[in-house]
Amino acid sequence: MKATFTILILLTMTTIQAQSKMKIEQIYTGCMAHAAYYLESDGEAAIFDPLREVSPYIEKAQKDNAKIKYIFETHFHADFVSGHLDLAKKTGGQIVYGPTAKPSFESIIATDNQEFKVGKYTVKAIHTPGHTLESTCYLLFDENNKMHGIITGDTLFIGDVGRPDLAQKLVSDLTQEKLASYLFHSLRNKIMPLPDDLIVYPNHGAGSACGKNMSKETTDTLGNQKKTNYALRANMTEQEFISEVLEGLSAPPAYFPQNVMMNIQGYESLDAVMKKGNHPLSALEFKEIAQQSEALILDVRSEQEYIKSHIPRSIFIGLKGQFAPWVGALIKDTQQPILLVVSKGHEEEAVTRLSRVGFDHTLGYLEGGIESWINANFETDSVHSISADTFKNQHQNEKVIDVRKPSEYLSEHVIGATNIPLDDFNNHLNEFPKDKTFYVHCQGGYRSLIMASILKSRGFHQLINVEGGIVALKKAQIELSPYVCPSTLK
Numbered sequence: 001m002k003a004t005f006t007i008l009i010l011l012t013m014t015t016i017q018a019q020s021k022m023k024i025e026q027i028y029t030g031c032m033a034h035a036a037y038y039l040e041s042d043g044e045a046a047i048f049d050p051l052r053e054v055s056p057y058i059e060k061a062q063k064d065n066a067k068i069k070y071i072f073e074t075h076f077h078a079d080f081v082s083g084h085l086d087l088a089k090k091t092g093g094q095i096v097y098g099p100t101a102k103p104s105f106e107s108i109i110a111t112d113n114q115e116f117k118v119g120k121y122t123v124k125a126i127h128t129p130g131h132t133l134e135s136t137c138y139l140l141f142d143e144n145n146k147m148h149g150i151i152t153g154d155t156l157f158i159g160d161v162g163r164p165d166l167a168q169k170l171v172s173d174l175t176q177e178k179l180a181s182y183l184f185h186s187l188r189n190k191i192m193p194l195p196d197d198l199i200v201y202p203n204h205g206a207g208s209a210c211g212k213n214m215s216k217e218t219t220d221t222l223g224n225q226k227k228t229n230y231a232l233r234a235n236m237t238e239q240e241f242i243s244e245v246l247e248g249l250s251a252p253p254a255y256f257p258q259n260v261m262m263n264i265q266g267y268e269s270l271d272a273v274m275k276k277g278n279h280p281l282s283a284l285e286f287k288e289i290a291q292q293s294e295a296l297i298l299d300v301r302s303e304q305e306y307i308k309s310h311i312p313r314s315i316f317i318g319l320k321g322q323f324a325p326w327v328g329a330l331i332k333d334t335q336q337p338i339l340l341v342v343s344k345g346h347e348e349e350a351v352t353r354l355s356r357v358g359f360d361h362t363l364g365y366l367e368g369g370i371e372s373w374i375n376a377n378f379e380t381d382s383v384h385s386i387s388a389d390t391f392k393n394q395h396q397n398e399k400v401i402d403v404r405k406p407s408e409y410l411s412e413h414v415i416g417a418t419n420i421p422l423d424d425f426n427n428h429l430n431e432f433p434k435d436k437t438f439y440v441h442c443q444g445g446y447r448s449l450i451m452a453s454i455l456k457s458r459g460f461h462q463l464i465n466v467e468g469g470i471v472a473l474k475k476a477q478i479e480l481s482p483y484v485c486p487s488t489l490k
Helices: 014-019 055-063 084-091 176-191 222-228 238-246 256-265 270-277 283-292 303-308 323-331 347-356 369-375 388-394 406-411 422-431 446-457 469-475
Strands: 008-011 024-029 034-041 044-048 067-072 094-097 115-118 121-127 136-141 147-153 199-202 296-299 338-341 362-366 399-402 438-441 463-466
Touching: 024 055, 034 055, 034 115, 034 121, 034 199, 044 055, 044 115, 055 067, 055 084, 067 084, 067 115, 084 094, 121 176, 176 238, 199 222, 270 347, 270 362, 283 338, 283 362, 283 369, 296 323, 303 446, 323 347, 323 422, 323 446, 338 347, 338 369, 347 362, 362 369, 388 469, 422 446, 438 446, 438 469, 446 463, 463 469
Parallel strands: 044 067, 067 094, 147 199, 296 338, 338 362, 399 438, 438 463
Antiparallel strands: 008 024, 024 034, 034 044, 115 121, 121 136, 136 147
């Protein structure tokens, strides 16, 4: 199977090379805001926090004539399904977790400060509970036993720290305040005393739901983080830390606990998932399966293609956006059967990216795309969608709904618009009029079309989508309300 990493960036950082000869590469997947790491020395390699599709890691080791010896996991991930099991099965590498981890499969449970050799390098496990109980960072030492960097998982990000409210979804008495207290002490006692020139390698960057204030930068020195990261202030009290870390946390996506359990208990091999999901279906077969099952029809094409013509009651979540996180946030149940409408050549990518967040029950895709559906004379639907210039001339007497995050809405918004964030709209369905025209928009057009597709599937047909969102509205010189300080709303 050829793996598809969307927005895959392989970085052998110049800063790394300048400080030592350690061979470590960050493998960053932008649509997931996820960073895995590849470490190689003297014919041995280690992978840290791999994504579900493992071929790129195996291929990289093969190019280096190296054997993958260890697969290090910083914790049981919630926002994606790790590739640890498939990678171990295909390479013989040993899976490593930190103290207190209790996976349902063979693995090494490291003790605090336990060391592992990867060629001439040393990897030391540092138990840092807080994000989760088993959260563990990995200190990296080069061939001269010089401390080089630290793989921090979701314990420490660039500009932020991991949210401490996820484990309570699985262990009721493990409160977010208790975990935040653990995190405070892990950072103060285990990480902050380390050298300032240490390079920080986090598991996520900006856009991940595992934190709230992450930088777009994906590495930094620990010294700079001590100066700039709010959670590492030297004079911060424990109570101040708990208060600030918990402030402003949105509800975690519904699929997070399901992904955690898959990472703990195991899952079906990605090869089997791909064989089942990457399966072409004629228009008639597709329609029959849709009618006979409870499968969701998921259209992952471009916004314009969906607007023009789509299968009635199908849901749009385009591959070109933050596809997998929005699937997890909105579909919620990873056991949901899915039928795909996808542009030619992107079928494997769609199934792969669904599997990254645990949606392993794709039943196939519409062969020939929407054209084959039309050629079979089956019914289609479209979205009433207008330009920003048209909106400017006709929206004055109608309801306008802004589906962006509250922080985006507060920064600037259409005067009189109502803010109903996409990830929370189910709690506000009574605010959408069924018998009157209303407009929906977001920042650039992606989220508003997702919202429109879901609302149409539920019988809201009077909606009008504003193409291009706030970006286009500003170009059309529509008057916007300026920034509103949240404190003035109290």
